[in-house]
Amino acid sequence: MDTDRNEVARIMVGHASHIRLHTGNVINWNLLKKHKFRPAMTSSDELMDAMHTAMQTWIRSMNIESPNLPEPRNILDVSNTELVAPIDSEQRDQMKLSVKLFLTRWDPELIRQAVDHVTRELGVQRIDSVIVSLPISPPTSLLEPNNNSTSVIHDLEKVKPIWKEMQSTVDSGHVTNIGVCDFDQESLKELNDWARIKPSTNQINLTNCCAVPCDLIQYSREKSIELLTHNDPAEILSGRKFQSFMSEATDDINSTSWSPAYVARYSVLVRYRGIVHSKGYLLSAERSSQDGAEDYGFF
Amino acid sequence: MGLLEFDGEPLTWQQLQPYVEHVKSHGIQQFLHNYNRLMKRPGDMLKWGDEVEYMILKFDHKNKKVQLSLRGEELCEILQEKERKKMKNLTSLWRPEYASYMVEGTPGVPYLGYMAQFNVVEGNMRMRRKEVQELLNEDEQIMSLTVFPRLGCVNFTHPAYDITGPESNPVSRSLYFPDQAITSHPRFPSLTRNIRLRRGKKVAINIPIFKDKNTPSPFIEQITDPESAAGAKPDHIYMDCMGFGMGNSCLQLTFQACNIEEAKLLYDHLAPVCPIMLALSAASPLYKGYIADIDARWQVIAGSVDDRTSEELGLEPLKHNKQVIRKSRYDSIDSYLSSNSKIFNDINVEVNQDAKSTLLNAGIDELLAQHIAHLWIRDPLTLFSKKIDLDDENEADHFENIQSTNWQSMRFKPPPPGSSIGWRVEFRVCEAQLTDFENAAFVVFIVLLTRVILTYKLDFLMPLSYVDSNMEKSQKNNAILKEKFYFRKNVNTSRSPACCTQLCSFNGKSNDNNTAKCAEKDLSDCCAEMTIDTIINGKEDVFPGFIPLIRRYLDSVEVGVEARCSISEYLNLIGKRASGEYMSAAQWIRHFVTSHPEYKQDSVVTDSIAYDLLVRCDQIEKGEVKCHQLFGMPRHKSEYILANKDLMNGS
Numbered sequence: 028m029d030t031d032r033n034e035v036a037r038i039m040v041g042h043a044s045h046i047r048l049h050t051g052n053v054i055n056w057n058l059l060k061k062h063k064f065r066p067a068m069t070s071s072d073e074l075m076d077a078m079h080t081a082m083q084t085w086i087r088s089m090n091i092e093s094p095n096l097p098e099p100r101n102i103l104d105v106s107n108t109e110l111v112a113p114i115d116s117e118q119r120d121q122m123k124l125s126v127k128l129f130l131t132r133w134d135p136e137l138i139r140q141a142v143d144h145v146t147r148e149l150g151v152q153r154i155d156s157v158i159v160s161l162p163i164s165p166p167t168s169l170l171e172p173n174n175n176s177t178s179v180i181h182d183l184e185k186v187k188p189i190w191k192e193m194q195s196t197v198d199s200g201h202v203t204n205i206g207v208c209d210f211d212q213e214s215l216k217e218l219n220d221w222a223r224i225k226p227s228t229n230q231i232n233l234t235n236c237c238a239v240p241c242d243l244i245q246y247s248r249e250k251s252i253e254l255l256t257h258n259d260p261a262e263i264l265s266g267r268k269f270q271s272f273m274s275e276a277t278d279d280i281n282s283t284s285w286s287p288a289y290v291a292r293y294s295v296l297v298r299y300r301g302i303v304h305s306k307g308y309l310l311s312a313e314r315s316s317q318d319g320a321e322d323y324g325f326f
Numbered sequence: 327m328g329l330l331e332f333d334g335e336p337l338t339w340q341q342l343q344p345y346v347e348h349v350k351s352h353g354i355q356q357f358l359h360n361y362n363r364l365m366k367r368p369g370d371m372l373k374w375g376d377e378v379e380y381m382i383l384k385f386d387h388k389n390k391k392v393q394l395s396l397r398g399e400e401l402c403e404i405l406q407e408k409e410r411k412k413m414k415n416l417t418s419l420w421r422p423e424y425a426s427y428m429v430e431g432t433p434g435v436p437y438l439g440y441m442a443q444f445n446v447v448e449g450n451m452r453m454r455r456k457e458v459q460e461l462l463n464e465d466e467q468i469m470s471l472t473v474f475p476r477l478g479c480v481n482f483t484h485p486a487y488d489i490t491g492p493e494s495n496p497v498s499r500s501l502y503f504p505d506q507a508i509t510s511h512p513r514f515p516s517l518t519r520n521i522r523l524r525r526g527k528k529v530a531i532n533i534p535i536f537k538d539k540n541t542p543s544p545f546i547e548q549i550t551d552p553e554s555a556a557g558a559k560p561d562h563i564y565m566d567c568m569g570f571g572m573g574n575s576c577l578q579l580t581f582q583a584c585n586i587e588e589a590k591l592l593y594d595h596l597a598p599v600c601p602i603m604l605a606l607s608a609a610s611p612l613y614k615g616y617i618a619d620i621d622a623r624w625q626v627i628a629g630s631v632d633d634r635t636s637e638e639l640g641l642e643p644l645k646h647n648k649q650v651i652r653k654s655r656y657d658s659i660d661s662y663l664s665s666n667s668k669i670f671n672d673i674n675v676e677v678n679q680d681a682k683s684t685l686l687n688a689g690i691d692e693l694l695a696q697h698i699a700h701l702w703i704r705d706p707l708t709l710f711s712k713k714i715d716l717d718d719e720n721e722a723d724h725f726e727n728i729q730s731t732n733w734q735s736m737r738f739k740p741p742p743p744g745s746s747i748g749w750r751v752e753f754r755v756c757e758a759q760l761t762d763f764e765n766a767a768f769v770v771f772i773v774l775l776t777r778v779i780l781t782y783k784l785d786f787l788m789p790l791s792y793v794d795s796n797m798e799k800s801q802k803n804n805a806i807l808k809e810k811f812y813f814r815k816n817v818n819t820s821r822s823p824a825c826c827t828q829l830c831s832f833n834g835k836s837n838d839n840n841t842a843k844c845a846e847k848d849l850s851d852c853c854a855e856m857t858i859d860t861i862i863n864g865k866e867d868v869f870p871g872f873i874p875l876i877r878r879y880l881d882s883v884e885v886g887v888e889a890r891c892s893i894s895e896y897l898n899l900i901g902k903r904a905s906g907e908y909m910s911a912a913q914w915i916r917h918f919v920t921s922h923p924e925y926k927q928d929s930v931v932t933d934s935i936a937y938d939l940l941v942r943c944d945q946i947e948k949g950e951v952k953c954h955q956l957f958g959m960p961r962h963k964s965e966y967i968l969a970n971k972d973l974m975n976g977s
Binding site: 054068070121123125156231233236237239244253254255256257258294296298299300301302303306 | 584
């Protein structure tokens with residue numbers, strides 16, 4: 028019965044301190060139809076919808092026949108397997124797998140975790156491009172508009188450890204090209220001058236695509252850095268939104284203890300044909316160990 | 327441009343008759359040889375390109391008169407020099423067109439399937455214009471004008487020719503369009519003459535005139551020649567030869583699909599899009615010096631090459647001809663190609679039974695066989711003496727002969743023999759816009775739409791009779807704002823009747839499971855009447871809209887800033903034309919004429935009005951005059967587009 032499944036889900040979640048979720052392919056007409064295609068849907072909306080679907084599918088597909096009840100674990104993997112679009116290894120070369128990694132913390136560890144997460148979930152050895160979106164800095168004053176169209180000036184010292192880890196994913200052969208987002212010319216130059224493996228792309232918000240500063244265009248051309256566009260809000264998944272998601276989707280009592288670590292959006296493009304094979308989101312969230320948490324038992 | 331290679335002399339109509347069946351049956355053999363060799367051709371990459379037809383105008387500033395300059399052939403000779411020298415990586419290729427005041431240009435190499443290419447289209451079009459302009463005299467201009475407003479009026483060409491009656495023009499017998507304005511390449515006069523001979527009389531094109539306050543009612547043109555007078559209708563603008571149709575310009579788009587299944591899929595799903603794009607791109611409200619009550623050229627061209635006899639038109643009982651034929655050889659398609667689309671083929675399709683049997687016996691699937699057999703109801707209109715007996719395995723002239731003289735809204739093009747080109751689909755309805763910006767916008771829009779259809783596996787199929795009904799409406803005066811068009815409600819497939827499910831997964835396998843016959847009710851249920859605005863821009867809870875779908879797609883692929891900027895401008899143009907915020911070219915032209923100080927509200931476009939209109943068109947094209955009614959000024963900096971580097975390597 029549904030209530031049983033929901034209960035099991037709640038218990039599983041309650042036990043976990045680390046949750047990893049894979050939405051599966053969001054490019055499918057089911058999703059287009061179900062949500063009545065709102066033209067103004069942002070990538071945050073898309074992610075949230077897909078997260079709900081993934082969670083519902085996971086709950087619905089749970090096998091609750093005793094003695095097959097799933098065992099609660101510390102790390103909970105929720106993957107919308109019915110929607111995951113496999114990449115045929117023979118056709119891998121015809122595809123371009125790109126990942127945009129939205130970090131919520133300045134933690135280089137997350138990069139390695141995300142790359143492993145993607146390669147494992149998609150069954151591939153290598154990612155063609157990883158672009159890192161650095162954690163947003165809190166606004167310095169209340170008067171500063173929440174303007175996601177200005178590129179941020181990044182402190183190179185903070186970027187260095189992140190970039191070092193990005194470089195090591197290239198060294199280990201897991202990633203071919205690495206890039207950044209929303210870097211202005213100065214920050215880009217600083218990074219490019221210092222880096223051992225240079226950024227191959229800088230993705231900027233498309234509201235600016237017709238007014239890109241000349242210095243940035245010039246510099247990128249000189250250094251062969253591709254300037255791409257994105258249409259993502261500054262923060263794709265806030266802590267608060269994730270917490271209310273956990274509470275809604277799984278009735279988790281301690282939902283406020285969750286905090287997302289990263290969101291990795293992947294897109295698989297068919298080279299030379301301009302067709303998107305699949306696109307999906309993987310996310311990882313953690314919570315600190317629960318003090319005074321109830322001890323759940325199945326039996 | 328059709329089949330331009332030839333060898334020997336063109337046969338006269340009489341000489342051609344004994345070979346009609348020869349051409350038809352060998353054409354089928356040629357198709358079969360090609361098909362068998364290439365059917366299983368795997369994964370071709372996306373390649374695409376546009377074709378723009380231009381006119382050469384000559385301005386007499388002193389007398390405020392514009393004429394069409396008959397230098398097209400001469401210019402083509404010069405423009406084709408680089409090609410003849412076998413130079414590589416040309417910016418553009420040139421071909422002569424029907425009228426000797428026209429040239430047709432395409433990009434030198436097809437565009438490829440990566441996003442940055444979208445930024446190169448406009449620049450390439452500009453280069454083409456420049457290439458021709460450099461060869462023109464000071465008082466001449468190249469223009470991408472769909473219809474010359476005073477085509478067929480006295481002395482509309484330069485040099486001008488006196489026409490005293492049909493005998494002045496032995497090829498067309500036109501009272502208005504001189505034979506000298508037909509390109510002398512043997513194909514064109516041959517087609518003209520043979521269409522007339524097959525039909526038994528010259529073509530008669532009648533377009534409703536726009537009735538203004540002082541327009542005579544009934545409006546009847548003074549025509550002395552009895553055959554012409556019999557062909558003319560009251561309250562209509564009468565045109566009497568191929569030149570009135572084929573002497574118009576359009577914007578065409580060809581793209582290569584990855585395999586035959588994808589080609590069929592795109593052909594099918596773009597067919598319902600044709601009327602929408604025709605309405606959106608409408609740019610031709612003026613004919614033969616009058617304002618018409620239509621905004622687009624389609625039925626004019628359909629009439630201009632209509633070789634149907636009275637029997638085939640259903641006006642006389644069948645004696646010499648095999649069947650009544652519903653449409654001219656220039657018109658919208660009559661059947662879908664993929665097996666899943668079968669239930670939407672609700673138009674009676676006339677076929678050549680011999681061709682159909684031959685194809686079916688050779689193992690061709692039913693719908694493709696029907697498609698070809700339908701094209702094969704038309705007789706060959708030209709034949710050259712040294713191109714009669716061919717090597718069917720390696721030559722395709724007879725196939726191309728009939729294929730290329732079926733001028734339809736979509737064309738399904740098999741790979742030519744001896745080439746690496748794959749299965750292609752041609753989108754043929756768009757009207758030529760005044761500026762390269764607009765032309766590029768339409769081209770890029772359609773290509774993006776195909777990527778969206780394939781990515782989201784959208785389904786636009788609807789009964790073809792509805793598509794035909796849309797085609798009729800799309801040409802009307804101000805159709806964009808006044809008409810509603812049938813369109814499929816659910817372009818995602820899960821809620822539509824089970825028998826209408828999508829096919830073609832990525833690796834080209836087709837899904838034959840759902841071809842059960844649908845009840846009549848189900849078929850019409852899948853469509854709703856919508857405005858162009860709704861179809862293009864979407865409406866909450868009604869229809870997603872082409873542009874929102876394209877935007878969603880763009881967010882999922884990697885697009886460089888320059889390409890994204892150009893694409894944004896293009897989508898903005900299309901979206902605002904659809905909503906009415908910007909005027910269509912046709913409405914703008916109409917407005918210009920009707921508000922001209924010399925206009926007498928009698929639907930007449932004088933030389934002087936035409937001169938002012940065309941001068942303004944030229945100024946707009948050159949950017950000398952802003953025209954906010956047609957389009958806002960694009961915001962992007964032109965450096966992004968004109969940098970040579972971008973043109974050649976699509977960076």
